[in-house]
Amino acid sequence: MAFELRDIDAGYGTTQVLRSVTLVVPTGSVVTLLGPNGAGKTTLLRVASGLLAPMRGKIVVDGVDLTGSPPHRLMRAGVAHIPEGRGIFRNLTVQENLLILGPDRTESEAVSLAVDAFPRLGERLSQLAGSLSGGEQQMLALARAYLANPKLVLLDEVSMGLAPRIVDAIFEFIARLTTTGASLLIVEQYIRRALAAADYVYLMDRGRISFAGEPSELTDEEVFNRYMTTSVGL
Amino acid sequence: MSDFYPFIIAGLVSGAVYGLAATGLVLTYKTSGIFNFAHGAMAAAGAYLFYQVRQQWGLPWPVAFVVAVLVAGPIFGLVLERLAHALSGTTTAAKIVATVGLLIGVQGLLAAIYGGETRASRAFLPTKVLSLGSINVGVDQILVFVIAVSITLALTIFLRSSRVGTAMRGVVDDPDLLDLAGTSPTQVRRLAWTIGTLFAALSGVLLAPAVGLDPLLLTLLVVQAFGAAAIGRFASLPLSFVGGLVIGLGQAICSKYVNNVHALAGLPPSLPFIVFFGVLLLTRRGRLVELGALTRKRREATGADRRRIQIAGAVALLALVASVPAFASSRLPVFTAALIYVLVFASLRLLVGTSGQVSLCHVAFAAVGATSFAHFAGGAGLPWAVALLAAGLVAVPVGAFVAIPAIRLSGLYLALATLGFGILMERLVYPMGVMFGVTGLAKAPRPHLGFVNVSSDKGFYLLCLAIVVLGMLLIRVVTQSWIGRVLRAMSDSPLALTTLGSNVNATRVFVFCLSAFLAGIGGALYASFSGTTSGISFTALLSLTLIVVLAINGNGELRAPVGAAFALYVIPSYIRNETFNEYLPVLFGVTAVAVSVLSNQRYDPAARLHNLATASRRRARATRVTLRLRRATEAA
Numbered sequence: 001m002a003f004e005l006r007d008i009d010a011g012y013g014t015t016q017v018l019r020s021v022t023l024v025v026p027t028g029s030v031v032t033l034l035g036p037n038g039a040g041k042t043t044l045l046r047v048a049s050g051l052l053a054p055m056r057g058k059i060v061v062d063g064v065d066l067t068g069s070p071p072h073r074l075m076r077a078g079v080a081h082i083p084e085g086r087g088i089f090r091n092l093t094v095q096e097n098l099l100i101l102g103p104d105r106t107e108s109e110a111v112s113l114a115v116d117a118f119p120r121l122g123e124r125l126s127q128l129a130g131s132l133s134g135g136e137q138q139m140l141a142l143a144r145a146y147l148a149n150p151k152l153v154l155l156d157e158v159s160m161g162l163a164p165r166i167v168d169a170i171f172e173f174i175a176r177l178t179t180t181g182a183s184l185l186i187v188e189q190y191i192r193r194a195l196a197a198a199d200y201v202y203l204m205d206r207g208r209i210s211f212a213g214e215p216s217e218l219t220d221e222e223v224f225n226r227y228m229t230t231s232v233g234l
Numbered sequence: 235m236s237d238f239y240p241f242i243i244a245g246l247v248s249g250a251v252y253g254l255a256a257t258g259l260v261l262t263y264k265t266s267g268i269f270n271f272a273h274g275a276m277a278a279a280g281a282y283l284f285y286q287v288r289q290q291w292g293l294p295w296p297v298a299f300v301v302a303v304l305v306a307g308p309i310f311g312l313v314l315e316r317l318a319h320a321l322s323g324t325t326t327a328a329k330i331v332a333t334v335g336l337l338i339g340v341q342g343l344l345a346a347i348y349g350g351e352t353r354a355s356r357a358f359l360p361t362k363v364l365s366l367g368s369i370n371v372g373v374d375q376i377l378v379f380v381i382a383v384s385i386t387l388a389l390t391i392f393l394r395s396s397r398v399g400t401a402m403r404g405v406v407d408d409p410d411l412l413d414l415a416g417t418s419p420t421q422v423r424r425l426a427w428t429i430g431t432l433f434a435a436l437s438g439v440l441l442a443p444a445v446g447l448d449p450l451l452l453t454l455l456v457v458q459a460f461g462a463a464a465i466g467r468f469a470s471l472p473l474s475f476v477g478g479l480v481i482g483l484g485q486a487i488c489s490k491y492v493n494n495v496h497a498l499a500g501l502p503p504s505l506p507f508i509v510f511f512g513v514l515l516l517t518r519r520g521r522l523v524e525l526g527a528l529t530r531k532r533r534e535a536t537g538a539d540r541r542r543i544q545i546a547g548a549v550a551l552l553a554l555v556a557s558v559p560a561f562a563s564s565r566l567p568v569f570t571a572a573l574i575y576v577l578v579f580a581s582l583r584l585l586v587g588t589s590g591q592v593s594l595c596h597v598a599f600a601a602v603g604a605t606s607f608a609h610f611a612g613g614a615g616l617p618w619a620v621a622l623l624a625a626g627l628v629a630v631p632v633g634a635f636v637a638i639p640a641i642r643l644s645g646l647y648l649a650l651a652t653l654g655f656g657i658l659m660e661r662l663v664y665p666m667g668v669m670f671g672v673t674g675l676a677k678a679p680r681p682h683l684g685f686v687n688v689s690s691d692k693g694f695y696l697l698c699l700a701i702v703v704l705g706m707l708l709i710r711v712v713t714q715s716w717i718g719r720v721l722r723a724m725s726d727s728p729l730a731l732t733t734l735g736s737n738v739n740a741t742r743v744f745v746f747c748l749s750a751f752l753a754g755i756g757g758a759l760y761a762s763f764s765g766t767t768s769g770i771s772f773t774a775l776l777s778l779t780l781i782v783v784l785a786i787n788g789n790g791e792l793r794a795p796v797g798a799a800f801a802l803y804v805i806p807s808y809i810r811n812e813t814f815n816e817y818l819p820v821l822f823g824v825t826a827v828a829v830s831v832l833s834n835q836r837y838d839p840a841a842r843l844h845n846l847a848t849a850s851r852r853r854a855r856a857t858r859v860t861l862r863l864r865r866a867t868e869a870a
Contacts, residue, residue: 071413
C-alpha cells in the first residue's frame with residue numbers, strides 16, 4: 001500500500017504543531033522518522049491514523065483521499081497504529097484484547113496467531129492486560145496490530161522503557177511484520193537499529209520535514225547535527 | 235415476622251426497578267464519562283408517554299409499551315449520546331449543568347402539560363393475588379421482579395460474552411485505542427445510551443402503577459438509582475443492581491418501622507442518599523474515580539482598562555438597583571426577593587465560578603439560615619443583626635458536613651452528595667422542630683433600627699441592598715486573596731500545588747463553607763422579608779433551578795448573580811401570560827443545555843474565528859515568502 005501525507009498542517013487548539021508536512025511510505029517499504037523531542041513525530045502518526053484531523057492537507061491511501069476519516073475507517077483501509085505508551089486495554093483480559101478487533105477472525109484463529117508470534121502471551125490469556133509486565137504489554141499491542149492484517153503499521157517508540165532482551169524480541173517481530181508485505185513507519189529512539197531496517201528516512205524538526213532520503217546519506221554524525229538542531233544520541 | 239412479608243416483597247419489587255435504572259445509569263456513565271442527572275427524567279418521560287398513549291388515547295397497553303419503551307427510550311438515548319458527545323472535553327461543572335438543565339427542562343415540560351399533581355397510572359399487568367402459604371404476592375409484582383432481573387442478567391451476560399460487550403468495556407478503558415483497533419467508539423456509545431435510556435424508560439413504566447404519576451417523584455428516581463450505583467461504585471453493573479435491591483428493601487423495611495413515627499416519615503425516601511454518603515465515607519481515595527474530569531477552563535487575565543470599565547459598570551448597576559424603590563411600586567416585594575437571591579446566586583457563583591464545584595443543595599443552606607434566623611430572632615428574641623449573622627454561621631457546619639466526605643473525591647461526587655442532601659433536608663429535616671417544624675411555618679421579624687426606618691418595604695429593600703453589597707465585597711476580597719490564587723493554581727495542576735505543600739481540599743471546603751454561610755444569610759433575609767417562612771420556599775427542585783439559571787447567565791462576578799435573580803424573579807412577575815410562566819423551566823433547562831454545549835471550546839465561535847484568522851494569515855505569509863524567494867531566484 002502506498003501511503004501519503006500531503007502538505008499537512010495540524011495541531012491542538014490554537015497551537016500548530018505540523019507545518020506543511022509531506023511524507024510518503026511506498027508499498028512494502030520501511031520508513032524511519034527521526035527527530036528531537038517535540039519535533040512533531042507523534043502528532044504526525046496521530047494524523048496518519050486519523051486520531052487527529054489535520055487543519056490542512058491530505059491523507060492519500062493507494063490514490064484514494066481518506067482525509068477526515070476516523071481511525072476505525074483508516075484501520076479498515078489497512079493502517080494500524082501502535083500508539084506511544086502501551087496500546088492495550090488494561091481492564092480487559094489478554095484474550096479479549098486480541099478479540100476486540102472485530103468479526104473478521106474467529107476466536108481461536110486470533111489467539112493461535114498471536115501466541116505463535118509471542119509464545120509468552122499464551123500463558124497469560126485469561127490475565128488482565130494491565131497486570132502484564134511492560135514488555136508483555138507491548139507484545140500484546142504488537143500482536144493486536146498484527147492480527148488486523150495491516151498494510152501499514154505505525155510504530156511509535158515501541159521499545160521505550162523496555163529491557164534490552166525484550167527490545168531484541170520486538171525488533172525481530174518488526175522484521176517479521178515486513179515479511180508479510182506490510183509497510184512500516186517507525187518512530188524510534190534506537191536510531192541505529194531503526195536506520196538499519198529502513199529503506200527511507202525522514203528527519204523532522206520543529207514541525208517540519210528537514211530531510212528526506214535514504215539512510216546511506218545519513219550515516220555521518222555531522223549530517224545529523226546539520227539537519228537537527230538538537231544533537232541526537234546514537 | 236409475617237407482618238414484614240408484604241414490605242419485603244414490595245421492597246424487592248421496587249428495588250429491582252431501582253436496580254434496573256441504576257444499571258442503565260452506570261452503563262451510560264461508564265462508556266461516555268457523562269453522569270446523566272436526567273436519567274430519572276427519562277424514566278418520568280417514559281411513564282407519561284405510556285400513560286398518554288394508553289389512558290389518554292385509549293390504545294391497548296402493548297402499543298403504549300412499544301411506543302414509550304421500545305421506541306421513545308432508544309430515541310431519547312440517541313439524542314443523549316449526541317449531547318454527551320458535544321459535552322466531552324468540557325468542564326465537570328458544565329457537564330453537570332447540562333444534564334441538570336435537561337432534568338429541569340423535562341420535569342418542567344411534564345409539569346406544564348400534565349400538572350404537578352399525582353395522576354394514577356392504571357396497572358397494566360395482571361394484579362391477581364397469589365397465596366403462597368401465608369404470603370400474598372401480586373402476579374404483577376412477580377412479573378416486574380422477573381422482568382427487571384432477567385433484563386439486567388441478559389445485559390450482563392451480553393457484555394461479558396459478546397464482542398460488542400468487549401468493545402463496550404474497551405471504550406471505558408481507552409476510546410482512542412478502540413478507534414485504532416477498528417471499532418468506532420461513537421457506535422459503541424450510541425448502543426450504550428440506547429440501552430441505558432431504554433432501561434430508564436422501562437423502569438419508569440414499571441414503577442408508575444405503584445407510585446403514581448408525579449413528574450417530580452419520578453424524576454428524582456435518579457436519586458434511588460445513584461444510591462444503588464454507589465453500592466456498585468459506579469462501575470459494576472451487577473453490584474449496582476444488587477444495590478437497587480438493597481435500597482428497595484431498606485426503604486420498605488424502614489417505612490414499616492417508621493410507620494407511626496411522624497418525625498421520621500422522611501427517612502425512607504432519604505435512604506439512597508444515606509447509603510451514598512456511607513459509600514463516600516467508606517471509600518478510599520482513588521477507588522471512586524471521576525471519568526473525564528476537567529475542573530476549569532483557563533481564562534485570560536483582566537487588564538487594568540477592563541477593570542476600570544468593570545468598576546464603572548458595577549457603580550452604574552448599584553445606582554440602578556438602589557433606585558428600584560422609586561419605580562417598582564407594587565412590585566417592590568418581587569424586587570426585594572430578587573435582590574436577596576442575588577446574594578444566594580453570588581454565593582453559588584463563588585463555588586462554581588472559582589473552584590469549579592457544583593452545589594445542588596444551596597437552597598437547603600438558605601433554609602437553614604431562614605429557620606435559624608426565625609428561631610434566634612423570633613423565638614429567642616436576639617437582636618436582628620446578631621440573629622442574621624448567627625443564622626449564616628449555622629449554615630457553615632451544615633455545609634462542611636456535606637462537603638468534607640465528597641470533596642476529597644471529585645466534583646461529580648460533590649454534586650451527587652449535595653443533590654441527595656438537598657432532598658434529605660427537604661423530606662427529613664425540614665419537618666423537624668429545629669427547622670420549620672410540623673406546622674411548616676416559622677415567624678421571623680423585620681428589623682428595628684433606631685436611626686432609620688428599615689421596617690417599611692422601601693427601608694428594608696435598601697437594608698438588603700447594603701447587606702448584599704457587603705456579601706459581594708466579601709466574595710471579592712476572598713477571591714482576590716491567596717485563596718483565589720490557590721484555586722486558580724488548582725485548576726492548572728492540583729499535583730503541583732500539593733507538592734508545594736498546599737492543602738487543596740481544605741481550601742475547597744473553606745470556599746464551600748463560605749458559600750453556605752452567604753446562602754444562609756440570604757435565607758435569613760428572605761425569612762425576615764416574608765415575615766413567616768415555610769419549606770415550600772426552599773425545595774430541592776429550586777436548588778437545581780438555581781444552578782441552571784446561574785449557568786445561563788454566564789460567569790461574570792456581578793452579571794451572573796444579578797442576571798440570574800432577575801431572570802428567576804423579576805421577569806415572570808412582568809409577564810402576565812400563565813402559559814409562558816409554566817413553560818419557563820423548560821426554557822431555562824434548554825438554554826442551560828445549549829450554554830453548556832457552547833462552553834465547549836470545540837464549539838466556541840471565538841476560538842474558531844481565531845483559528846481561521848491566524849490560519850489565513852499564516853497562509854498569506856507563506857505565499858509572500860514563496861513569491862519573494864521566487865523573485866530572488868529569478869533575479870539571480
